[in-house]
Amino acid sequence: MKKFLLSVFLLTLACGAVASEVPFNQAKFDQARAAGQPVVVYFHADWCPTCRVQQPIVARLAVEPQFKPVTIFEADFDTETALEKTLKVGQQSTFVVFSHGHEVSRSTGQTQEPAIRAILQKAL
Template sequence: MKQMRFLKPIVGAFLQLASVAAFAGEVPFNQASFQQTILSGQPAIVYLHATWCPTCRIQKPIVDRLSAEPELKKVTIFIADFDSETNLKKALKVTQQSTFVVFKNGHEVARSTGQTEEAVIRAVFEKAL
C-alpha cells in the first residue's frame, strides 16, 4: 500500500506531461502546464491577447487556422489573457497585448507584437519547429 502512495504522484505527473505533449494546439494558459511544456523542450507559443483588442480579434482566426495545420499541430499555443496574467507578462517582459512569444527547446526563439499578416505570423510560429 505504501508503494501506491509513492507511485500515484509519479504516474500522475507522467500522464499530465504526456497529455500536454500529445495534445498540442490551442490551450488556455496554465502556469504548471506551460512550465512542463518548456522544461520538456516541446515547442510552444504564448499568445497574450485581450478581448477588447481589435488587433487580437484579427489575429484570433489566423491563430485558429495555423494551429489546425498538420506541421503546427505539435506546437502548443497557450492563450493567455493580457489583463489577468500579470506575473506572466512580467516574466516574459511583455508590455502589449497581441503578442506572441515562441519557444523551442525550452528557450525563447522569437516574438511578435501587433502582427496581423498571416504569412508573417506563420513564419514566427514556424520558428518553434
C-alpha cells in the same frame, strides 16, 4: 462518404493530431518548456482590435498538420500580469515563441497570416 470524412476529421481532432490551442496554465507551460516542446504564448485581450484580427488566423493555423507539435497557450493580457512581468511583455497581441525550452522569437501586433505562420514555425 461525407459522413465518413467528417467522422475521420472529428476523430483526428479528438486524438490530438493537430496543434493544441489552450488557455494559459503555468504548470503546463513549465512542463512543456522543461520537456523542450515547441511552445507559443499568445497574449490577447478581448477588447483589442488587433487581437480580434489575429485570433481567427491563429485558430486556422493551429489545425494545420505542420503545427501538430506546437502548443499555443492563450494568455489573457488583462489577468496574466505575473506572466507578463516574467516574460517582459508590455502589450497585448504579442507572441512569445519557445523552442527547446528557450525563447527564440517574439512579435507584437502582427496581423498578416504569412507573418504569423512564420512566427509559429520558429517554435519547430
